Amino acid sequence: MNKSSSKPFYVDADRLLLAVDCIIFGFERDGLKLLLFQRKVAPFQQEWSLIGSFVKTQESVRNAAKRVLKIHTGLTNVFMEELGSYGSVDRDPGDRVIAIAHYALMRLQEEDKQIAAEYKAQWFDIDELPALILDHQQMVEDALEKLRRKARYRPIGFELLPEKFTIPQLRVLYEVIYQRALDRRNFRKKILSMNVLEKLAEKDKTSSRKGAYLYRFIPAKYQEMVEKGVDFVI
Amino acid sequence: MNKSSSKPFYVDADRLLLAVDCIIFGFERDGLKLLLFQRKVAPFQQEWSLIGSFVKTQESVRNAAKRVLKIHTGLTNVFMEELGSYGSVDRDPGDRVIAIAHYALMRLQEEDKQIAAEYKAQWFDIDELPALILDHQQMVEDALEKLRRKARYRPIGFELLPEKFTIPQLRVLYEVIYQRALDRRNFRKKILSMNVLEKLAEKDKTSSRKGAYLYRFIPAKYQEMVEKGVDFVI
């Protein structure tokens, strides 16, 4: 396949470089993390950067973003969504490049940290980020804002939990996203009133002596909730 | 300037066609309209299409969208926002083209209809659209959903009104966006409780014998509201 296309249409249009950049948030009990890596190519070689790649002629934009994610984390089933385009003329002194930013959300586990290390990538605490190249700082800020807003009307947080989880785990997740404490009783009440959780007989005892009951989403109800766009927590 | 760039970086990356498409909503008392035109170029020549254009090397994505808007409506100061990218490989049989869709919102006036006519563009009732090319139907649906969601936490509707407007006008606007009737008393109460409106001495008598008082936004309060992202109406 020829890079500049063999088709007979649109022959006068400019051809541009199109990149995807991924803002990858990691969720841990003590806060949100961001995955950054040291750029391998010039310009700005070795500086801290979001992970990204150019979009190829034979892949969709979304697949390009998935490819980037897989390469740098090994993961494929991660919540990811488009943030928006960054298309000013001079954003990249290396050339005219339009970036389509995507943000992803994942639960951080030890294995993820190791994978990241292999690629010279590193997880940073969200409020202790190093200087980033280009407009990546702006992308991160925009992604955070979108994430928080989104969490209000889509059950985003749920994407981050294992199949079975406890209510305190779910609450901590939202506390991390919103960066503020939520009332335990009110949170439980609200969540349970949605009737999307099924209480299991098992308990998780990893974080307390007493143990907390595990829950699971009822798939049909959960799906319904996603579609209706339920107003969530705050 | 060379189309395929003279810079020394990123030489191995594919170069793609990037387009902007604009979903232009027009607001009238009797409902939302959409601006469509008959495509001038092959493939799909003469079929109904959103308005769009390829992004040039020397313009930002946003400016490309503004350019499209200006060409087809003559307007420059219109509320417009990015909707998202449409980047699947086969979306355009003419070539590999990534589209970045934008949606815009404007108050429809007679003059706009004339301008549109000159360009063989036409305003359609939102629920009487003709078949559209490519994935434009999908773009319109996505834009509508985003518009309605957005209207809940940003004072979008206000962008559509003239400087002086009546409360019934504002209400009709939200009724058109949400496609349902709103209670007159509750609407007025809620709007006034926000303290962003200044009541003027004049009345608008174009739509009733009694006449309705004109109002104006208090710029500082309005700005504040935009930034805080007030929860709105429903």
Next chain:
DNA sequence: CCAAAAGTGTTATCGCTACACCCATGA
């Protein structure tokens, strides 16, 4: 004088917030 739209208040309900004590358990 009447048609047509503008303007106005009250009440019931619901959801959110704030808040404090007991429970189960492993060490």
Next chain:
DNA sequence: TCATGGGTGTAGCGATAACACTTTTGG
């Protein structure tokens, strides 16, 4: 036995929703 996190209920407040009559005025 005690330290730690899990689990529970209630009362007050504010916001929303439902609802009907009066006012103005051009024709």
